[in-house]
Amino acid sequence: LVNDLNPIKTPLILHASIAGIFLFLSGIIAGSISNRDKHNSVYYRIQEHPLLKKIFGQAKTNKLASFYEKKWAGIVSNIWFGIFMGTTASVGLFLGLNLDIRHITFASGNLALGLFGHGMELSTDIWIWGILGIGIIGFFNFMVSFSLSLLLAFRSRNLPSKELIKMGKAVWIYFKINPKLFFFPPQKN
Numbered sequence: 001l002v003n004d005l006n007p008i009k010t011p012l013i014l015h016a017s018i019a020g021i022f023l024f025l026s027g028i029i030a031g032s033i034s035n036r037d038k039h040n041s042v043y044y045r046i047q048e049h050p051l052l053k054k055i056f057g058q059a060k061t062n063k064l065a066s067f068y069e070k071k072w073a074g075i076v077s078n079i080w081f082g083i084f085m086g087t088t089a090s091v092g093l094f095l096g097l098n099l100d101i102r103h104i105t106f107a108s109g110n111l112a113l114g115l116f117g118h119g120m121e122l123s124t125d126i127w128i129w130g131i132l133g134i135g136i137i138g139f140f141n142f143m144v145s146f147s148l149s150l151l152l153a154f155r156s157r158n159l160p161s162k163e164l165i166k167m168g169k170a171v172w173i174y175f176k177i178n179p180k181l182f183f184f185p186p187q188k189n
Contacts, residue, residue, distance in 0.1 A: 002114030002126055005107055005133030015102040016137040020144025022084040022101070027149065030077035043069040104138035 004010055037043065046052065046065035053061050085101050092099025111130045115122055122130070154164060175182055 001110040002118075002122065002130055004102070005111060005137075006129045007133050007136050008129075011098060011100075012102055012133055012136060013140055015100045016140035017144045018088060018099065019085065019101040019103045019137075020141045021148065022081055022088075023141060023145035024148040025084065026077040026081035027145070028152075029080050030073040033076050034073040037069070037072070102137045102141075104134060104141055107134045107137045 005012070007013060043065050046068055047062055049061065052064065056064065085103065089100045111134060114126075114130070150164070154161070
């Protein structure tokens with residue numbers, strides 16, 4: 001498990017990028033379900049369903065509707081994310097391809113598990129490669145998912161890719177002015 005965190009000896013970047021694609025897809029699924037439910041007034045339908053009101057009463061039916069509205073899209077997208085992540089290696093094996101996933105959460109757990117399995121003693125190079133690998137995995141998980149989301153948003157608004165460069169420059173200027181806001185939430189008044 002620990003050796004899988006070495007970006008030199010393994011296709012870690014490819015596998016982290018695959019997980020980033022799945023993060024993007026699960027976000028699309030969540031948005032799709034949320035939009036569909038809003039469009040079809042599912043929250044209101046649950047809230048006003050006569051059988052549910054009769055069985056649970058109005059207060060519990062309202063709680064159920066509120067739970068559905070706030071949580072259901074996330075639950076479904078997490079289920080699909082788990083399916084994507086869990087089946088990738090099997091699909092890769094079936095196709096004869098070296099497909100797998102590397103997610104920052106799993107990678108961190110694998111390093112901790114490897115540390116525990118080796119009696120809390122790992123060599124310095126394994127520590128360095130492990131921590132570096134976790135950082136690389138997190139970077140590619142985020143960048144692939146974020147880049148795909150940003151490209152989709154630009155495409156949906158018919159914005160030329162030149163605008164992305166302008167936006168990047170504007171963000172960089174803002175970062176230089178106030179870098180703290182990129183790492184810590186602003187103080188509420």
